[in-house]
Amino acid sequence: MWLDAGSSAAHAQSFLEVLSRERIASPAYVALTHSHWDHVFGATELGATVIAHELTAESLAELAGTDWSDEGLDHRVAAGQVSPQHAANVKEELPSPRNVEVAPADIVFQDGLDLDLGGVLVRVRHVGGDHNAESSVMYVEPDRVLFLGDSMYDSPTGVLTAELAFPLHRAILEFDADLYVDGHGESVLTRPEIEGLIEKMRLAESTVRVGSEIAAPDADTEYFVQAFKAGRATAS
Numbered sequence: 001m002w003l004d005a006g007s008s009a010a011h012a013q014s015f016l017e018v019l020s021r022e023r024i025a026s027p028a029y030v031a032l033t034h035s036h037w038d039h040v041f042g043a044t045e046l047g048a049t050v051i052a053h054e055l056t057a058e059s060l061a062e063l064a065g066t067d068w069s070d071e072g073l074d075h076r077v078a079a080g081q082v083s084p085q086h087a088a089n090v091k092e093e094l095p096s097p098r099n100v101e102v103a104p105a106d107i108v109f110q111d112g113l114d115l116d117l118g119g120v121l122v123r124v125r126h127v128g129g130d131h132n133a134e135s136s137v138m139y140v141e142p143d144r145v146l147f148l149g150d151s152m153y154d155s156p157t158g159v160l161t162a163e164l165a166f167p168l169h170r171a172i173l174e175f176d177a178d179l180y181v182d183g184h185g186e187s188v189l190t191r192p193e194i195e196g197l198i199e200k201m202r203l204a205e206s207t208v209r210v211g212s213e214i215a216a217p218d219a220d221t222e223y224f225v226q227a228f229k230a231g232r233a234t235a236s
Contacts, residue, residue, distance in 0.1 A: 001117060002027040003138050003147045005043035007093045012042030031124050033149025034134040035059035037090060043103035050106045051113065053126045055134040057105035064102040129168040130155045139175050146177035159234055160227035162205050169198045204228050
């Protein structure tokens with residue numbers, strides 16, 4: 001079973017080639033954390049059963065009907081629907097002319113789904129958050145590893161809000177996990193490390209809310225301060 005499918009057929013194929021060299025079978029299932037293109041465009045290459053939250057399933061259908069040509073991307077940038085960086089990233093990953101095939105969801109869940117993979121219980125749960133209302137996580141129970149996807153990140157426009165971030169934090173800490181893997185992180189986080197990161201987020205939100213300053217904030221804290229400031233500016 002895989003979590004997310006990669007950003008293109010070529011991206012997914014690179015992982016399949018590694019599995020083949022190691023004589024490991026291709027995945028029978030792929031659970032999608034959300035529908036952002038860099039997590040789903042490789043699904044058709046896997047030939048696996050696609051598992052997705054109901055909101056993600058709806059978004060996949062919309063993506064399948066979207067014009068992904070250079071002209072289509074440029075039109076959405078000009079209309080303010082996507083950022084120039086988004087368009088540039090798609091163009092870099094999938095050179096033109098591109099043929100984008102979006103796999104539909106085969107299994108759709110609402111709150112969560114449990115899968116018994118033969119001695120390994122995997123729990124997929126919807127958690128939401130600022131990054132995407134669809135966001136889901138995957139907990140591998142025997143190993144006590146929680147795969148976070150992009151759930152703890154800010155929104156695509158750089159926003160964090162207490163209304164969405166704090167319930168997300170509680171949902172994540174309810175899992176009895178020892179290790180945490182996020183969608184784009186370079187290292188696996190321990191529980192003390194994830195608790196420390198959440199504490200930085202809460203400190204940043206409190207600081208922004210009361211209008212105070214943090215003396216010598218580290219890079220993470222400053223990042224969270226700017227995201228919560230963006231959240232308050234959007235709400236006002």
